[in-house]
Amino acid sequence: MEAKAVWKGDLTFVGSADSGFSLVMDTFKEVGGNESGFRPVELIAIGVAGCTGMDVISILKKKRQEVTAFEVLVHATRATEHPKKITHMLIEYVVTGKNIDPAAVERAVQLSEEKYCPSIATIRNNVTIENKIVIKEA
Structure with a gap:
């Protein structure tokens, strides 16, 4: 299995894996995120x-x-x-x-x-x- 996370700015990343699907990961605004995805x-x-x-x-x-x-x-x-x-x-x-x-x-x-x-x-x-x-x- 291969997986990766590609940085999109601030603390936002888009993760993907062999399945071909992707998802957005982010975090709380108070620590620099935009709250735009899963932690x-x-x-x-x-x-x-x-x-x-x-x-x-x-x-x-x-x-x-x-x-x-x-x-x-x-x-x-x-x-x-x-x-x-x-x-x-x-x-x-x-x-x-x-x-x-x-x-x-x-x-x-x-x-x-x-x-x-x-x-x-x-x-x-x-x-x-x-x-x-x-x-x-x-």
């Missing part, structure tokens, strides 16, 4: 949410769970001192559907977090990760 650390949390979300929904489909809506929320806590790294993530899985089996969801989350999600595997030794599962009947 780079936000992308770590978004990457974790998307990675584990793809795993979990794929597993739930294979388990023939009738999911009608699915959302992954990452509640990240950062250190107060520089480098202000992410120290803790609570990953909240909100599954809506008909007759969803809680054991199937728990197993899908476990498989994603422990085996399949490369984003979680990359940060696991540096970030405390917890999860919360919410199941809603459609």
